[in-house]
Amino acid sequence: MTSTAMECLKLSEYQMKVLEENFNKVSKHPDETTLMLIAAECGLSEKETQIWFKLRNAQWRQAEGLPAELGSVLD
Numbered sequence: 001m002t003s004t005a006m007e008c009l010k011l012s013e014y015q016m017k018v019l020e021e022n023f024n025k026v027s028k029h030p031d032e033t034t035l036m037l038i039a040a041e042c043g044l045s046e047k048e049t050q051i052w053f054k055l056r057n058a059q060w061r062q063a064e065g066l067p068a069e070l071g072s073v074l075d
Helices: 002-006 013-026 034-041 048-062
Strands: none
Touching: 013 034, 013 048, 034 048
């Protein structure tokens, strides 16, 4: 991730690995319980984890040529 917003989170290599694995294999839009479990595994707050997923989703959508915000086109 090279985004300035992503860099502000100052994540370790392990945290990035866990977050990316969950984003790619579990869900791009984790529910509250899943978000809590991911946050606990990473040692982050739920809010930080939620922010990371929001930023990562926007980045993914841009790379796919989709609108920045979730609309009628589902992931």
